[in-house]
Amino acid sequence: MGFSQLKRPALVVGKYAAIVFYLVFALFPLYWLVKIAVTPDRLIYTDGTRLWPSEFTLSNFVAVLFQTDFLSYFSNSLIVSLGTAALTTLFAAGAGYAFSRFDFGGKKLIIAIMLITQMFPLLMIIAPIYKIIAGLGLLNSLTSLIIVYTAFNIPFATFLMQSFFDGIPKDLEEAAMMDGCSRFEALRKVILPLTLPGLGATLGFVFTAAWSELLFALMLISKNDTMTFPVGLLTFVSKFSVDWGQMMAAGVLALIPSCLFFIFIQRYLVQGLTSGAVKG
Amino acid sequence: MARIELKNIAKSYGTVEVLRNIDLDIQDGEFVVLVGPSGCGKSTLLRMIAGLEPITSGAFEIDGKRMNDVRPRDRDIAMVFQSYALYPHMDVARNMGFSMEIRRDAAEMRKSRVAEAGKTLGLSKLLRRLPKELSGGQRQRVAMGRAIIRDPRAFLFDEPLSNLDAALRVEMRLEIARLHQKLKATMIYVTHDQVEALTLADRIVVLDSGDIQQVGSPLDLYERPANKFVAQFIGSPTMNVVPVSAASGGVILADGTFLALPHLDDTGLAVELGIRPEHIDVVDPDADALAAVADVVEHLGSDTNIYALVEGLGPIMVRVHGNIPAKPGDRLGLRIQAPNAHVFSADGRTLQRDMTGAA
Ligand SMILES: Nc1ncnc2c1ncn2[C@@H]1O[C@H](COP(=O)(O)OP(=O)(O)OP(=O)(O)O)[C@@H](O)[C@H]1O
Ligand SMILES: [Mg+2]
Numbered sequence: 142m143g144f145s146q147l148k149r150p151a152l153v154v155g156k157y158a159a160i161v162f163y164l165v166f167a168l169f170p171l172y173w174l175v176k177i178a179v180t181p182d183r184l185i186y187t188d189g190t191r192l193w194p195s196e197f198t199l200s201n202f203v204a205v206l207f208q209t210d211f212l213s214y215f216s217n218s219l220i221v222s223l224g225t226a227a228l229t230t231l232f233a234a235g236a237g238y239a240f241s242r243f244d245f246g247g248k249k250l251i252i253a254i255m256l257i258t259q260m261f262p263l264l265m266i267i268a269p270i271y272k273i274i275a276g277l278g279l280l281n282s283l284t285s286l287i288i289v290y291t292a293f294n295i296p297f298a299t300f301l302m303q304s305f306f307d308g309i310p311k312d313l314e315e316a317a318m319m320d321g322c323s324r325f326e327a328l329r330k331v332i333l334p335l336t337l338p339g340l341g342a343t344l345g346f347v348f349t350a351a352w353s354e355l356l357f358a359l360m361l362i363s364k365n366d367t368m369t370f371p372v373g374l375l376t377f378v379s380k381f382s383v384d385w386g387q388m389m390a391a392g393v394l395a396l397i398p399s400c401l402f403f404i405f406i407q408r409y410l411v412q413g414l415t416s417g418a419v420k421g
Numbered sequence: 422m423a424r425i426e427l428k429n430i431a432k433s434y435g436t437v438e439v440l441r442n443i444d445l446d447i448q449d450g451e452f453v454v455l456v457g458p459s460g461c462g463k464s465t466l467l468r469m470i471a472g473l474e475p476i477t478s479g480a481f482e483i484d485g486k487r488m489n490d491v492r493p494r495d496r497d498i499a500m501v502f503q504s505y506a507l508y509p510h511m512d513v514a515r516n517m518g519f520s521m522e523i524r525r526d527a528a529e530m531r532k533s534r535v536a537e538a539g540k541t542l543g544l545s546k547l548l549r550r551l552p553k554e555l556s557g558g559q560r561q562r563v564a565m566g567r568a569i570i571r572d573p574r575a576f577l578f579d580e581p582l583s584n585l586d587a588a589l590r591v592e593m594r595l596e597i598a599r600l601h602q603k604l605k606a607t608m609i610y611v612t613h614d615q616v617e618a619l620t621l622a623d624r625i626v627v628l629d630s631g632d633i634q635q636v637g638s639p640l641d642l643y644e645r646p647a648n649k650f651v652a653q654f655i656g657s658p659t660m661n662v663v664p665v666s667a668a669s670g671g672v673i674l675a676d677g678t679f680l681a682l683p684h685l686d687d688t689g690l691a692v693e694l695g696i697r698p699e700h701i702d703v704v705d706p707d708a709d710a711l712a713a714v715a716d717v718v719e720h721l722g723s724d725t726n727i728y729a730l731v732e733g734l735g736p737i738m739v740r741v742h743g744n745i746p747a748k749p750g751d752r753l754g755l756r757i758q759a760p761n762a763h764v765f766s767a768d769g770r771t772l773q774r775d776m777t778g779a780a
Contacts, residue, residue, distance in 0.1 A: 312506035315473050320520035320567070321494045330523075334510045 171396075178202070178389035185385055201390035210365060211391050214373030218352060219398060221283050221369055225290040226348040229298050232291070233343055234336070237302025238328070242311070255296040263293075263356055274361055281364045289361070290351045298343050305339025306332070341406035348402055352395075370395050423483050423574035423607050424449045425470065430479035432465055439465055440631045443479065447609065452601050454618040455611045456654070457628035463611040466628070467577050470609065471500050483574065499568035500577040503584070505560045507552040507567075514539070514548040517566040524571075538566040542596075558589045562596075569600065575607040583613065590614075597621060615655060619643070627651050649769040652695045658726065660695045661737050665764070667691045672764060676733030678711065684760050686773050691764040698726070698740035700761035703753050710754035713737065718747050729753055 177185065178201055180194035188194050205211045240248065270289060279285035309332055317327035355371040362368050368376075374395075377388040430443040440462045447453050455463045468474040470481065472493035481489050488496055499520075507516050514535050515522070521531040539545045542562040552560055561581065568576055578597075582590045594617055601608055601621075612618055618625050619639040627634040627642065627650070634654075635647040646652035652660050665672035671681040672691050682688055704710045712732045719726040727739040727747055739755060747753065764772045 310504060310506065312502050312504045313508065315471075315493075316500070316502060316506035316567075317508070317519070318473070318493045319471060319498070319500045320571075321523040323492075323494065326523065331508055 174389050174392050177385055178393045180386060182384075182386045201386040202394070205387050205390045205394065209387065209391075210368075210373060210376075211394070213366060214368050214370040215394070217283060217367060218370035218395075221286045221290065222348050222351040222398075224283075224287040225294065225351040226344045228287065228291045229294045229347045230302075230340060230343045232295050233298035233302045234340065236295070236299040237304075238306050238332075240299065240303045241306035242314075255299065258293075258296050267356065267360055270357070271360055279361075281362055281367050283367055283369075285361050286351075286354075286358060286369065289357050290347075290354060294347045294350060298347055301343050301346065302336075302339055305336055305342075308339075309335050345403055345406050349399055352399060424485070425575060425607060425609070426480075426482040426485075427466075427470075428480040428482070430466075430469065430476060430481060432462070432469060432474070432477045438631060440469075443633060445626060445633070445636065447607060450605045450607055452608045452610065452621055452623045454622035454625045455609065455628060456613070456615060456618045456625060457634075458654070459613070460630075461628045462631050463628055464579055467500075467579050467609060467611050470575075471498055471577055472496050497574045498577060499571060499573040499575075501564050501568050501579070501581045503580040505552075505564040505584075507560055507563055509552050512549050512551055513544060513555070513563050513566075516552065516563055517544075517570050519567065520571040534570050535566075538570045541569070542566050557585055558593065561585060561589075561593060565596075565600070569604065573606070575609065578608065578610040580611055580613065582617065590617075594620065615657060619655070625655075627654060629654075646695075646763065646771055648771055649693065649695065649765045652763055652765075652771065656697055658698045658738055658740060660697045660763075661701075662693050662695045662765070663734055663737070665691055665694045671759075674711075674734060676711070676731070680757060680759060680762070682759055682762060682764065685764065688764055688772060690766040691772060692767045693765040694757075695763040695765060696757050697761065698738040699742075700758045701737070701739045702756045702758065703727070703739060703741055703745065703747070704756050706752040706754045708754045708756075710756045711737075713753045713755050715747050715749050715751045715753055718749055720744060727753070729755060731755060 176192070176194060179197050179199065180188060181196050181198045181200065184194055184196060239245070240252065274280055274285045274289070277285075279288070313331050313335070314324070314327045317331045318324065322330065353371060354369075358369045358372045359375075362372060365376075370391075374388060374391060377384050377391065425445075425447040427443050427445040427447075430440065431438065432440040443466065445453075455466060457463055465474060469476050472488075472491060476489050480487055483496065508519065511519065517538055518531045518535045521534065535548065536545070539548055542565060544559065544562055544566060547555065547559060552563065555563065561584075564581070581597075582593050585593060597610075598621055610617075610621060622639055624636060625639055625642055626636050629650050635642060635651045637645070639655075642651055642655045646655060649662065653662065663675065665674055665680075667673075667689050668679060670683065670688070671679055672688055672694055673679050674694070680694070706712065711734065713729040715727050716730050716736070717728040722744065723742070725741045725743070725745050725747065727741065729737050729739055731737050737755065739753075766772055
C-alpha cells in the first residue's frame, strides 16, 4: 500500500484534498458558533455572512457567565455527565468482561435483550419513564438523569467494552494465572492496564452523550436550579428573545469540557498498547 | 521436581469427546513430548495439566496427590505459551519477575533471579525493553525466562518454537535441551515437529484423535511402531506403505514378488507392508529386485531422495545415503531390507516382530 502511495502523488493530493474538504465541512458550523459569539449583538444582522466580524467583543461571554444561570446549568451538566460516565463505564466494564470471557446460561438471551433496548425510539418510552421517576419521587433531581442515562447507555457501552476485552488475548490472563495470580488479580494487574484505551473511549463516549442529551432532561427537569446545560440553553430563547450572541457564547463554553475530556483521555486512546504481547 | 500421573483422564466439550483413556506416568525429571496431528488434543491435555481446563473425568496426580480441582496458581507448574503471552505493558525484567512479584518475594531476591535468568538466556542487555521492542526469538527467550525464574515443579511447553524461523528453531531447541540438563525438571512439551520430538524427548507420546497411540522412547517409536499410524507419523520422510497378501514365512507384494520375513512370528494377518525410505537399497536394474523408474530425484548432499515408480506396485520413496548419480527416467532395481520391514493387519496394528531381529 505504501508503495502505490509513493508512486502516485496525485493520489496523495487527492487524499488530502478529501480530508481538508471533510474538515471544512464538519468544522464550519463550529467556526460560525465562535464567530457569532465574538460578534457584538448590534452587528449580527448587519455583518451578514462576513467571515470575521468587523468588531470583536468578549462581552457575550461576560454576560453569560455573570448575568445568567449558565454556571449553575454548567455544573449540573458536569455532575450528571461525570456521574453517568463513571457509573456506566463501571457496569459496562464488568458486563463486557463477563461476555468476553465466560460462557454462562442465558448469555445469548441477555445480549439479545440488550440489543432490543437499543431499537426503540426514545419517544415511545418517555411517558413510562416519567411515570417511574415521578413514582420514585425523583423528578427535578440530577439523580434521576444519572439513572436514566446510565440505563440507556449501558448496552452500547457494554458491547464497546466487550470488543476491547475480546481484543486482549486470553493467553495473557492464563499466563498471569500460571504465574500465580487469581483471576481477579490477573484482571487487575494484566487486563485492566491494557483496557485503559477502551475505558477511555467508553468514558468519552458516554460523557458526550450525557452532556448533550436534551429530551429526558427537558421532561424530567422543570426547576431552574437543577436544569442541565442543553435545557438551560433553551431559556436563552424565551428570556432574552433569542439572544444569539449569548447563546453562542454559552455554546462555546459548553464545548470546553468535552474538549478537555478528550484531551485528557486521548493518550489512552492511542492504539497498539497490546502489540508485542503475542508473536506477530 | 515432580512425578506427574494421569489416570484414565478424559475430556469432553459438551457431548464432544476430545480425549479419552489417557494413562500416563511421567517420572520426576523426565522430558516427555506429546505429538500428533492438528486437533488431536495435545493442547487440551497440556492445559488440563496446567489447570486452565477442567478435567472431565479421571485422576490427575502430582507426587501422588490428587490435583484435579487445584487452581493453576497452586499447582506450581510453569507454562510457555505458543504465543509467548508476554505482558505488553511490562518490561522484560518485570515480565520475568512477575511470578515473584505476585508471590511477594523480596525485591532483592527478585532482582538477582531476574539478572541470573537474563544472563542464562542472553537477555541481560534487554531487561528494560518492552516486548514490542524485541524480535521473535528474544520474546521466546523472555517467555522461557518467565518460566524458569520461579523454579517450578514442572514445565509445560505448547509448541514454543513454532513461530520461529528454521535456524532460530534449531538454536532454541538446543537451548531447551541444555535447560533440561541443567534444571533436571519434569518437562512436558507439545510439538508438531518430529525432529523436536525425536531430539528432545526421553519419551514420546503419540496422540491421534483423542487416544494415545503409543508411548515410548524415540528409538522405540522409530523401530517398533505399535501401529500404522505411529509408523507413518514418526520418521521423515514418511514410511512407504504398500498392500500385500499374507503367505507363509513372509508376504507377497502386489507385483507377485515374495518377500521372506523370517524375523516375524506370524504374518498370517498381514495386509500391508511398511518400509522406511532409508531401508530400501538401490541395486542394478537387471539384478533380481523390484524394477522401478526414477520419477523425481532430490540431491540433498548428504542424502539422495528418489521418488520411484515400481512396476505393479506404485510410487515408492527411497532415501540413499550419499550422492548417487540418478536422474529422472533412470531404471533402478530396488531391494527392501527385509529385517527392517513392518507389516500391518487390516485394523492397522503392527504384527508381532521378534525384537532381536530389529535393526
Ligand atoms: N472450547 C472448545 N469447545 C469445543 N471443542 C474444542 C474446544 N477447544 C478445543 N476443542 C476441540 O478439541 C480438539 C483438540 O483441540 P486441541 O487444541 O487440544 O488440539 P491440538 O492437538 O493442540 O491441535 P494443534 O496441533 O492444531 O494445536 C479439537 O478437535 C478442537 O476442535
Ligand atoms: Mg495446540
